[in-house]
Amino acid sequence: MKRSSRLGITYAGPMGLWLTIFFLTPLFIIILYSVLKKGLYGGVEWTFSSAAYRQLVNPAFAKVLFRTLTVSVTATAITMALALPCGYAMARSSHQSLFLGLVIVPFWTNSLIRIYAWIAILSSRGFANELLKQLHIIEESLSLIYNQGAVITVLVYMYIPFAILPLFTTIDSFDFQLLEAARDLGASRFTSITRVLLPNIRSGIITSGVFTFIPIFGAYTVPLLVGGKDSYMIGNIIVDQVTKTRNWPLASAISLIITLVSTVGVMWMLMAGAQEKRERAQSLRKAGTR
């Protein structure tokens, strides 16, 4: 065996150990629990049972799954729509570090506190309502909180930094002269963005989309604190199954669904990246045989 390959194992060792203990083992436990019989007061009994998966096939769960998907897709779409111009403006600004700082500052505060801040803003006697009343735009308080809208608003707020950062890095390395070239060749301002900027920052768009969608899909505190009865998402059901209904196998089975969706997202992201690389390699090979 060559010395270098042994060195590889040495380098990869700690990382492998870490992943095994903190990622693979829990994943294995979740898979195992999902096919066991539920214990009376939580936990599991060591008998095989497919009950959890049979329970998954029910209209109530399908409804929550569908709602989670709708909320996640909507919130991700809004986040991206806001993050793209933000990232673009940051990349073109001469005060990049200031804006980067502003994007990162919220992370210095606990996320629960930030959600409670939104309660203070959105509640019936909160800042938003009081301001609108002072300005005589409304007479009666609007119900801004404990509904789907509030959940989406706060989710967008919570995860927009995750979308801005990858977009900023890709746009920052984009050659803006290409936009001038496009304009020069007859493209309007808008077409130059859609035909030249967007295709060239595709990987950044996918990365930030996946980074936003995955945490939103598993969101739990936001729908719990600012959502209403009709805002329950998959994350909330899992918590209920663990703490209230004490059906750990079902909680495990649902978790696996989230893992599956996330995996599909990440795979898509990796494949898009790999395809770009493959295309490049292919064209290079063609050039070589000329």
Place this chain on the structure above:
Amino acid sequence: MKNVSRSYGTFKALDDVSIEIRKGEFFSLLGPSGCGKTTLLRSIAGFDTPDEGVIELDGRNIIPYPPEKRLVNTVFQSYALFPHLNVFENIAFPLRLKKEKESSVRDKVAQYLKLVQLSGHEHKKPAMLSGGQKQRVAIARALINEPSVLLLDEPLSALDAKLRQSLLVELDQIHDKIGITFIYVTHDQSEALSVSDRIAVMNEGKVLQTGTPYEIYESPATDFVARFIGETNLFPATVVSCVPFEQTHMSTLQVDALGSVIRVTDDDYLEAGTHVSFTVRPEKLKITSHPPLTVSKDINLFSGIVDEPIYSGFQSKYYVALACGTIIKVIQQHATYMDEGPAINWKDSVFVSWSAEDGYIVEVIDR
């Protein structure tokens, strides 16, 4: 272009620039970096708006129009090819924007690929092309819209010297073939001299001289132009006397740097006492080991010592220190076969001479 000005803060990038460029001309904007030539080009393309003045194209002021509405296209210094599109789609880009029919797109792209000699490279991405190939794609892409004017922003500066020469010749051939106006920005005087119909020499936001390469080289309008284009010997001088000589005037100039008087012919009559700049190009000087046998009135002759001979194959350049201490540059072509090395060596005593007709009065400093 009339009275175009553009300032950034207190810095005047363009200072009252007026140039008239004729249809179908290969016109160069030549000057050192920061002289305003690129700002001028960007103003024509529409990426920069002048504070004052008008830019007319076929009699119409184009300043109010955005870049995409102007009948000019640009070849960028950094190529600016779209990395996500292959060669074919890069060149087809302007046609796709106009939603032209697929068959017509194919025909036109094939035609322009042939023009820039890149047929067969359609499916490559820009990343796999060499610098010269990228520049050809950029040229084809800028031409396919059939603009009235093609703007070239130092298109060859990123290429190596050999390639630059051959691409320059090719560019000239393309110009002859399609016959549209080329406006070529460069800081390289040899590029500008070799292909341009006319050149505008710029410095510090001003146009110093506009003329044919021949005019600019032989009759520079200012000291700066004389120094910037080619090599020269340039001295301040004072007119001692001026008499008619054949169809022109023969002036006798006192040149302090040479410690003596010289004679030079010029079209204009100059009053005695006028301060002028005098120039003579190094290749117009003769260098000999022995004094010339006959010395006529219109020959200027100096003796000196070779301070630094620079041999470069087809020619030699000598820095000759004259008796008064001033160094004068002489270039001698090696027109005949040299059997035993150069006849003139380091520290040799030499004679430098030139005819009065070969000198030139650049600038009249006051009158």
